[in-house]
Amino acid sequence: MLCLQLAPGLVKASDYAARIDYAELQHTDHGYTVQTHIDYRLSPTAKEALHKGVRLTWEVTIELRQPGVLWDTRIHNRKLTYSLQFHALLNQYVVQTPFDRSEMFLTLSAAMNFMAAVHDSTPIPAELLSADKPYLLAVKTQFNRELLPIPLRPVAYLDNRWFLSSVWYTWPIQK
Amino acid sequence: MAYSKIKLPASATIILLFGFVLLSLQLMSSATQESSELGEMYSWLLVINTLGSVILLGLVAFNAYSLVRELKKKEAGSRLTTRMVSLFVLLALAPAAIVFYFSVQFLHQGIDSWFNVEIDRAMDDALELSQSSLNQRMTWHIKQTKQMADQLRDKSEALIAMEVGSLWADSGALEIAVFSNQGRVLASSSVNPSDILPHLPDEQIWLLLRQNKEYFAFDPGDNDEMLVRIIVAIEADQSRFLQVLFPIPVRVTDLADSIEFAFIRYQEMNFLRDSLKTSFSLILLLVLLLSLLAAIWVAFISIRNIVAPVKELVKGTQAVADGDYQQQLPVMNQDDLGFLVESFNQMTRRIARSRDETRAAGLEVENQRAYLETILANLTAGVISFDAAFYIRTANQAAYRILHIPVSHFVGETLPTLATMHSELADVLNAIQSLLEKADDIWEQRIVFLGPNGRQELLCRGTPLFSQHGARTGAVVVFDDVTDLIQAQKNAAWGEVARRLAHEIKNPLTPIQLSAERLQHKLSKELQDGSAEFLQRGTRTIVQQVEAMKRMVDDFSEYARPSKKQVEKINLVDLILEVMALYLPSGIIFSTAFASDRVLVEADPVSLRQVLHNLIKNAQEATTAPCRIEIKIAKVSRNNTDYVELGIYDNGNGLNAEQLETIFDPYVTSKAKGTGLGLAIVKKIVEEHGGVIWVDTSYNGGAGFLLQLPVFEFGNFK
Numbered sequence: 001m002l003c004l005q006l007a008p009g010l011v012k013a014s015d016y017a018a019r020i021d022y023a024e025l026q027h028t029d030h031g032y033t034v035q036t037h038i039d040y041r042l043s044p045t046a047k048e049a050l051h052k053g054v055r056l057t058w059e060v061t062i063e064l065r066q067p068g069v070l071w072d073t074r075i076h077n078r079k080l081t082y083s084l085q086f087h088a089l090l091n092q093y094v095v096q097t098p099f100d101r102s103e104m105f106l107t108l109s110a111a112m113n114f115m116a117a118v119h120d121s122t123p124i125p126a127e128l129l130s131a132d133k134p135y136l137l138a139v140k141t142q143f144n145r146e147l148l149p150i151p152l153r154p155v156a157y158l159d160n161r162w163f164l165s166s167v168w169y170t171w172p173i174q175k
Numbered sequence: 176m177a178y179s180k181i182k183l184p185a186s187a188t189i190i191l192l193f194g195f196v197l198l199s200l201q202l203m204s205s206a207t208q209e210s211s212e213l214g215e216m217y218s219w220l221l222v223i224n225t226l227g228s229v230i231l232l233g234l235v236a237f238n239a240y241s242l243v244r245e246l247k248k249k250e251a252g253s254r255l256t257t258r259m260v261s262l263f264v265l266l267a268l269a270p271a272a273i274v275f276y277f278s279v280q281f282l283h284q285g286i287d288s289w290f291n292v293e294i295d296r297a298m299d300d301a302l303e304l305s306q307s308s309l310n311q312r313m314t315w316h317i318k319q320t321k322q323m324a325d326q327l328r329d330k331s332e333a334l335i336a337m338e339v340g341s342l343w344a345d346s347g348a349l350e351i352a353v354f355s356n357q358g359r360v361l362a363s364s365s366v367n368p369s370d371i372l373p374h375l376p377d378e379q380i381w382l383l384l385r386q387n388k389e390y391f392a393f394d395p396g397d398n399d400e401m402l403v404r405i406i407v408a409i410e411a412d413q414s415r416f417l418q419v420l421f422p423i424p425v426r427v428t429d430l431a432d433s434i435e436f437a438f439i440r441y442q443e444m445n446f447l448r449d450s451l452k453t454s455f456s457l458i459l460l461l462v463l464l465l466s467l468l469a470a471i472w473v474a475f476i477s478i479r480n481i482v483a484p485v486k487e488l489v490k491g492t493q494a495v496a497d498g499d500y501q502q503q504l505p506v507m508n509q510d511d512l513g514f515l516v517e518s519f520n521q522m523t524r525r526i527a528r529s530r531d532e533t534r535a536a537g538l539e540v541e542n543q544r545a546y547l548e549t550i551l552a553n554l555t556a557g558v559i560s561f562d563a564a565f566y567i568r569t570a571n572q573a574a575y576r577i578l579h580i581p582v583s584h585f586v587g588e589t590l591p592t593l594a595t596m597h598s599e600l601a602d603v604l605n606a607i608q609s610l611l612e613k614a615d616d617i618w619e620q621r622i623v624f625l626g627p628n629g630r631q632e633l634l635c636r637g638t639p640l641f642s643q644h645g646a647r648t649g650a651v652v653v654f655d656d657v658t659d660l661i662q663a664q665k666n667a668a669w670g671e672v673a674r675r676l677a678h679e680i681k682n683p684l685t686p687i688q689l690s691a692e693r694l695q696h697k698l699s700k701e702l703q704d705g706s707a708e709f710l711q712r713g714t715r716t717i718v719q720q721v722e723a724m725k726r727m728v729d730d731f732s733e734y735a736r737p738s739k740k741q742v743e744k745i746n747l748v749d750l751i752l753e754v755m756a757l758y759l760p761s762g763i764i765f766s767t768a769f770a771s772d773r774v775l776v777e778a779d780p781v782s783l784r785q786v787l788h789n790l791i792k793n794a795q796e797a798t799t800a801p802c803r804i805e806i807k808i809a810k811v812s813r814n815n816t817d818y819v820e821l822g823i824y825d826n827g828n829g830l831n832a833e834q835l836e837t838i839f840d841p842y843v844t845s846k847a848k849g850t851g852l853g854l855a856i857v858k859k860i861v862e863e864h865g866g867v868i869w870v871d872t873s874y875n876g877g878a879g880f881l882l883q884l885p886v887f888e889f890g891n892f893k
Contacts, residue, residue, distance in 0.1 A: 052446035053439035089435035
């Protein structure tokens with residue numbers, strides 16, 4: 001289980017795995033902020049579970065790395081948790097943002113689009129980055145199976161229709 | 176004490192293992208509860224239990240593999256272990272499988288019973304009712320909002336700002352706001368005066384608004400309250416919009432939330448129905464597997480412990496069957512098996528003791544047999560034993576020495592068979608066989624025969640053997656070569672005769688001779704010529720005969736007197752050539768065949784010369800035609816001693832059977848002038864030198880004598 005969580009790329013690539021379209025650093029007065037766009041794809045099983053009231057949770061991990069000879073050095077790490085739930089009474093989709101805010105959407109695509117556009121407004125201090133060194137911006141989103149209902153968890157680890165996580169995507173950046 | 180030291184860790188391990196298994200299962204069971212804090216650990220617990228099952232499966236598989244290997248090797252106790260383990264697995268598996276099957280059935284039926292059509296419909300209806308209630312409220316608020324929009328239509332921004340406040344007060348709304356299609360707020364009024372800016376629509380709402388010209392939806396408000404957001408266009412050209420936020424009563428919100436929660440919960444449970452079944456079945460299967468595998472593994476250990484004494488017993492029994500009676504098995508428990516092991520140990524001790532006693536008795540018998548064999552082997556008398564059918568069973572060394580055939584090599588043969596292979600012994604062997612067959616009691620018989628060394632006389636004594644029931648089981652024949660003994664007795668008798676002759680006859684001869692000479696001396700002068708001549712002839716005859724008798728008595732004395740040998744090393748070849756030279760003038764034709772020209776013997780040369788003289792003279796006197804004498808010298812070995820064999824063969828008349836028996840006796844002669852002492856003296860001298868002489872009966876061209884003397888050095892062969 002741990003291996004699957006740590007290395008999703010080791011398992012067979014799922015048709016429903018999320019993809020990171022792009023990620024970039026934006027310079028602000030207080031430092032750098034990260035903006036990324038994630039393409040979430042829900043399998044029919046996941047959609048059915050969502051409409052039956054199952055909350056789906058993703059954890060977007062953003063890392064700033066400094067490439068090394070043997071391994072990269074992580075100099076900044078941030079995790080943003082998004083969860084998606086269907087509100088049957090209102091027939092709307094509720095997105096719980098990492099900033100303790102709930103957003104309601106009339107359509108699933110609207111909710112997914114909202115989740116797709118990640119803008120981490122928490123700035124990365126500019127002192128962490130040197131001008132003369134290369135850096136990597138690494139982003140991945142991890143579908144959290146452990147927050148699924150207990151009976152669903154074993155299946156979620158074995159059924160690739162529940163493989164909704166992305167692998168690590170990296171972009172080189174230069175200050 | 177040692178036993179408990181060994182067993183305690185194993186038991187502790189088993190108890191710990193079971194404790195861990197139970198704890199893990201309990202934790203996993205608790206984790207399935209929705210409210211449990213262990214829910215986060217569910218997957219880990221599932222993995223741990225699965226790993227435990229795999230490890231236990233590995234242990235069971237390893238034990239099963241070991242058992243199969245032991246079975247293939249036919250190791251002791253493996254079959255009993257297999258049988259017990261199979262029985263245990265069968266007994267454990269059957270009820271466990273039944274319990275598992277019915278548990279799964281009950282579980283599935285229990286889960287299915289949670290859901291039915293009525294509840295489905297009720298939940299849908301409840302949700303629909305909630306939605307209808309809210310929609311009705313929504314419809315009313317839409318209508319209300321549209322009326323407010325109508326009141327504001329075609330009015331200036333200043334008028335709108337003035338009327339918004341009264342509209343808000345009349346409507347009971349939380350917030351009323353008028354904004355342009357660019358999003359600019361023209362007027363607003365709120366229940367909360369601190370709200371400077373109204374709750375403006377976001378991009379999504381704007382999108383829908385531009386598409387539908389109006390927007391209405393439920394919005395989550397602050398503090399878990401629910402709002403109705405309604406936006407309608409004030410003018411037909413959509414240049415201005417009126418947004419009104421109506422509150423939903425708290426009670427209504429709570430009821431709607433409750434229904435929504437129950438509906439969602441029910442929907443989720445319904446969706447997870449199959450997963451629930453799978454999950455619970457999986458847990459049940461894990462419980463079964465863990466319990467069963469742990470039980471089987473413990474069964475392997477326990478059964479091995481139980482079978483261990485039996486295994487030792489089987490090994491011990493095999494060892495005893497192979498003849499190892501020193502087996503002592505450790506008594507592990509004071510139970511029935513321990514009693515069995517102790518009994519086994521007692522049995523092996525007794526068997527070992529009996530074996531030792533039997534071995535000692537056998538050894539004693541063997542020693543006795545060896546002792547008897549040694550005695551028999553060292554007996555001078557030959558001993559041959561026979562079975563009931565007169566087949567030879569044993570024969571000692573003396574039998575070989577006396578008969579000159581290795582009788583012991585013919586064990587299992589009969590005497591007639593032996594006689595056919597050794598024709599020279601046919602007479603004596605057939606005679607013994609005849610006596611054996613006839614005799615019912617101890618018998619004794621002297622048997623004379625011509626052996627390879629001349630005439631031999633055996634004193635045979637036979638004893639038939641009978642069993643306790645009187646049946647004949649065989650016979651023993653003891654025989655001795657009494658030839659030399661008889662000869663010695665004869666020699667002693669002749670010596671006594673000679674001594675007496677010398678004493679009784681020689682003594683009166685001298686006075687007889689002197690008296691005769693005196694008679695002639697006194698009377699020859701007084702008698703007439705005729706009478707004197709008669710007297711002279713008479714006295715001369717008396718003197719001559721007396722001289723002859725004296726010589727004869729001297730010869731006897733010489734024969735009877737123990738010789739005084741002057742032993743020295745002489746070359747027999749030289750001595751023979753020297754003696755031959757003396758006889759050459761007499762016309763004897765000699766031929767020689769000497770194996771060596773240097774044959775040293777330790778002997779008295781005078782005696783040995785007399786032997787040669789006697790033998791040559793004997794041959795000369797026995798031959799009428801021109802005498803031819805052949806002399807042979809060869810080397811022979813007998814009883815680990817080297818001998819020189821001297822053969823003297825003539826071309827005379829030879830010897831008949833009667834002469835053969837007495838040829839070496841004194842006073843035995845076929846010659847008119849012979850005293851009959853020549854060959855007797857020869858034999859006496861030869862025997863005094865440790866040799867033997869006999870007539871070579873295989874020679875038919877005349878008489879042949881073979882004599883053997885111990886040789887000191889036999890030179891190289893020519």
